[in-house]
Amino acid sequence: MSTVLVIGAGGVSSVCVHKMAMNTEIFSDIHLASRTKRKCDAIAESVKAHTGNDVATYEIDAEEVPAMVNLISKIQPSLVVNLALPYQDLPIMDACLEAGVSYLDTANYEPKDEAKFEYKWQWAYHDRFKDAGLMALLGSGFDPGVTSVFTMWLKKHKLKTIRTLDILDCNGGDHGQHFATNFNPEINIREVTAPARHWENGEWVETPAMQVKTEFDFEAVGPKNAYLMYHEELESLAKFNPEIERARFWMTFGDAYITHLTVLQNVGMTRIDPVKYQGKEIIPLQFLAAVLPKPETLGETTKGNTNIGCIATGEALDGSGEKTFYIKNICSHEAAYKETGNQAVSYTTGVPAMIGSAMMVQGIWSGDGVFNMEEMDPDPFMEMLNQHGLPWTVEELDGPVSF
Known part of the structure; x- marks a missing residue:
């Protein structure tokens, strides 16, 4: 204890x-x-x-x-x-x-x-x-965190090497607000408005924010537009899996969110540099975050599911050629709220934070220094996901998914 x-x-x-x-x-x-x-x-x-x-x-x-x-x-x-x-x-x-x-x-x-x-x-x-x-x-959250562990579990149990990796983050929940973010507004908007980057052939490829999108049919949610973004686990996954030819991160956003965000950008409300207002310096994005609904208040009204997972293609561990696997978790906003009083976006990050902590305090994961999730044995973490509210499934797909 x-x-x-x-x-x-x-x-x-x-x-x-x-x-x-x-x-x-x-x-x-x-x-x-x-x-x-x-x-x-x-x-x-x-x-x-x-x-x-x-x-x-x-x-x-x-x-x-x-x-x-x-x-x-x-x-x-x-x-x-x-x-x-x-x-x-x-x-x-x-x-x-x-x-x-x-x-x-x-x-x-x-x-x-x-x-x-x-x-x-x-x-x-x-x-x-x-x-x-x-x-x-x-990075002991979901993405980063669980997505990194998902990838390394596939590499331990299904694939000898990973050639391509796509991380798909879908929030299919509806909170009933005109515009709100499901985690810290300041961090969320900084993340979304930054240029997109993905790893390809040993280097970072940069594209304008929210310009590359694809449609994907998410189980328990339905078809959604997913946008190419940069996310930090791409950096650690590329470092610890040097054979990866391409790694990308996709996140879903509704049309209303995109419209609101575009207007806020156009009028300067997403700026992170200080501006003078009535003799005081304020940062527009921080002011915006102060007036938006707090994520922790959205739990009671949010309905629907999240669906977050990884699609990896590579050389099969059993020597049977190239294979593609899809590993994911589906989480109910209503169930998360009933258990903890919070919506599923908070739940899918808070549970892995608890599990990572359990790994450390019990000595299951140990070491001296700074470590990323990819460096740890994925199996005990994956077992605790199933036990503590984030069960996962894995399936073999017919072939690589085209985005």
């Missing part, structure tokens, strides 16, 4: 803490901290109502390293679970190093002043964590 400290109090954190409290044989003491303590208190109250278990709460600015070190030293956790904003990854890693505790997150670092998702800043911490005898696990 282990003591854990979770940083952040959004929808993903709520799901993760609920699921930890449902597994007290693994997580004996759960502590939750964020900049706004009342959000932590609300999660703790929900956890108490759902599970009967207590969660201790704290107020902390995750970018204040000395304060983080003091909090970690007070709690003495075996793991810090970073479910805050990606801007805060590095200061939390610094605090973990100073306090002597291992680290886990769900999204890679990006600077505040540039929408640039890269692992290089966190990979640079490898030697420091190794020398300290600590482990840092990066």
Whole structure:
């Protein structure tokens, strides 16, 4: 049994803490901290109502390293679970190093002043964590996270090598809002409006944002337009699977979302550089995020399913030639809300954060240094997905899928 400290109090954190409290044989003491303590208190109250278990709460600015070190030293956790904003990854890693505790997150670092998702800043911490005898696990969400584990499971059990990989992320849910994002609005919009990139023949190929799309018929959702985007697991998948000729990431968006986003871009509301307003500097995207519905409030009204998976083509492990496999999870928004009070987009990230934490605190996944999900044995993680609300299926397709 282990003591854990979770940083952040959004929808993903709520799901993760609920699921930890449902597994007290693994997580004996759960502590939750964020900049706004009342959000932590609300999660703790929900956890108490759902599970009967207590969660201790704290107020902390995750970018204040000395304060983080003091909090970690007070709690003495075996793991810090970073479910805050990606801007805060590095200061939390610094605090973990100073306090002597291992680290886990769900999204890679990006600077505040540039929408640039890269692992290089966190990979640079490898030697420091190794020398300290600590482990840092990066990207234990769904994408990145489960999609990386899906890929490595296929490579372990079905394919000797992977030639092409397509990750498909479909949210078929309807939240009843004119315009809302299903996870942090600021991060979501920065991600969507950034240029698309995919890996092909040993290099990155860049295309304008939201310009390349395909239609795909998603089980339990139906036909949806999926847009080519850049997503951080492409970088780690390409690094740890150098034989991949092409790796792409696709995400679905409805026409209404695209229309709203286009208008907001055209009027400057997605800018991340400061502008003067009534003598004060504001960042338009942060102001927009403040007026949009909070993702954690959408659970009760969201209906439908998510469908997220990977289609991989490569040389079959049994020597029978080239084969294509499709591995995926389908998650119900209604079921996620009933269990944790959150919609499925938060659920599909929060559950893998709990599972990755369980892998670490139980010593099932271990090592000194900074690691990505692709470097770990996929089997125990995949087993826990089936046990804790994210069951997966795998099927062989007739051949490669044309996009």
